[in-house]
Amino acid sequence: MYGFATRRSLLPALQQPQWNSEEALSAVRAELGERDPLASCSGHRRLQNRLTEVADGKGFVLQAGDCAEVFSDSGPDRITAKAAQLEDLAQLFESIAEIPAVRIGRLAGQYAKPRSEPMETLADGRTLPVYRGDAVNGTEPTVEGRAADPKRLLTAYEHALATLRVLDDQAGGLCPYTSHEALLLDYEEPLTRACACHGRLYASSAPYVWIGDRTRQPGGAHIAWAASIANPVGVKVGKSADHGEIAEIVDRLTAGRPAGRLSLIVRMGADAIGHQLPQLVERFGNRVIWVCDPMHGNTTKRVTGEKSRLVPAILEEIEKFVRILFAAGLRPGGLHLEVTPAAVDECVDFPSELCSPAVRFRSACDPRLNIAQAQQVVGLTAKLMAVG
Template identity: 40%
Template sequence: MTSPALQQPQWPDRDRLEAVVRGLESLPPLVLAAECDQLKERLAAVARGEAFLLQGGDCAETFAGTGADSIGGKFRTLLQMAVVLTYAGSVPVVKVGRMAGQFGKPRSAATEVRDGVELPVYRGDAVNGIEFSVAARTPDPGRLLTAYHCSSATLNLCRSLAGGGFADLRRVHAWNQDFVTGSPAGQRYEQLADEIDRAIAFMHACGADPREFRAVEFYSSHEALLLDYERALTRTDVRSGRAYDLSAHLLWIGERTRALGGAHVDFARQIRNPVAVKIGPEATAQDVLELIEALDPEHEPGRLTLITRMGAGRIRQALPPLVEKVAASGALVVWVCDPMHGNTVEAASGQKTRYFDDVLDEVAGFFEVHRALGTHPGGIHIEFTGDDVTECIGGGDHIAESDLTYRYETACDPRLNRGQSLDLAFRVAELYRRHAVSGPHPARR
């Protein structure tokens, strides 16, 4: 019996789809199975409380956004956030981009109506175009091939940036110092920035110059939504004889497609990549335990990440019973907070937005729950861009609702801009330090 596959496009030309899938099957993988295994080892350290996961990037990548400036801006912002978190937490930060494959989006409705005209909803550039016309909104399988090539270009540039001097610790720290100097909120972070500066100066004076100062590990991730694409890029590893989805290092299943009897969970249980699942406020402890049994029956550290997306007003009540039951089960999962999706509201203009204070409050609630239970707050998963957009309200630059019209550029959901992202990183650093100082809960020592 075939599992139901939700959120899939209604491709009008099945023959064209089959031809595209055959083409994808003949193309080289985008990542290597050994890299996926390496990421699983890094995530195992996160699960044990020895590292922290920073995952972020665009809500929905676009083909037009596959340019050097756009990719470089997101990569730079991710590095800047990671430096702050690494120093404050005194643990390695695993850097995973929501990049090089995030071209599909689940939607709450199949169609949308404008001025009496009903057309298919925009499902991401891998499926159709954002322009509201019959031609643009008709799903086109050929876009899957374009998504592959844009993902390849993004990965190639990110790999070059990761190892080619762009990621040098001293350079990244200098960018952060510029932020502290130029941001209205900068004085709040001046002490931490000065501490990092002194630490780097001390190591330089001692002659320390390890490779880790000059290069970083970078991994890619996206939602495993479009199953025709994901299956076409699944390969059998010659080392182990096991299947890997080599479209990305880490794949996640969304809140809308995580049903146990669904095709997305069935697909994820067959691949050996590290996988993640989005967990909303309505999920029960039994739901989560059943997902663990389906996706990580051997309780393999690093295999499964649970990304909670509860909303600032609900996380402190909804999260504790899930964490308690999972801890009691013996499963060693990575707990990650997505403070974006549960805090989306509609502005008076009709545009979707998020309040920075709500994003921060959900992260704070996430840390509070784990501190109370003696478990590890493993990371954050955010939607951001390296550009100075005005899509989320608040933050150090005090973006107001009236500012949304200036640079509202997202293809789907509102993203934090570079300043707001760095503001969040410094705030999370403070929370992590407090969590580390408080130590484990007495019952879990």
């Protein structure tokens, strides 16, 4: 029996679905507790060793992949294309910066998304629960389709397992460490395991997980769970972050842990990072790995309503991030991107493009960089790191 932590946390947990059946949820959690681990304890230890090197200035994290993985886009060819894109970006970075890149994919688990509102009003006036990712509900605009079905957690496990098998079959560097936002505690808790080697708990859903900006309450269930596991973890930090709360989180997640255990993934936006980040950097210094997420703080909308992101704003945030870290005598530690190998126009290169609808918007949630845009972003980052 593999199960551990099949009980639900009693601490407050934000952004959790209102499942349509508590009885079905209990059965699903019990079944997940019996399933084989998706990631081994040795896998997260290997990654921790790499991240300790990053913390020592001997590497750089390149974390990239889908905003939200969808079950229908997880065939072998698509998984191979996503892994190949990450590898191409890592090789581009290494060729310019001459710094080893730690490849971490948003793969095999990014099936859930936090949302700003629990409901949405459609164009026809109907109000439905918002789409929260394929692990929770569907995109189809019906009451049945938007119901939060706990059985989807088992489907998410199966797709994650299939994705990992595809990655394991690849050769020549197409096997990144996998990661996702640890949002759904009804998925993460039953998949928590005790390592047979040293008895410590670890997340078997992925070698690396992060806690989002909306769920990082110091007294909440997400941070408590992150503190209980041995995996390296990230915490997203937006522009409205309370520095006292971040201090509590850093203390809790780094105490007695190796260097590089915690990454602060900064997502402040090009306009705010210049006056928000320096205070955090001064306070926490080299206790964490500093990672730039230049996507989420720069989300805007087209006049037709679709979300978009301006590539120039993304580049501006990266430049400011790198400059602030170097000015403080610290090494920028990584880049966290939402990208796709598909030919999409979800992010735009010029503000004038926001005046027309997207022709190829394929994301299930937020806009992603296409191949050329991702290369531009990674290429600039590499040049900045080389100069620094």
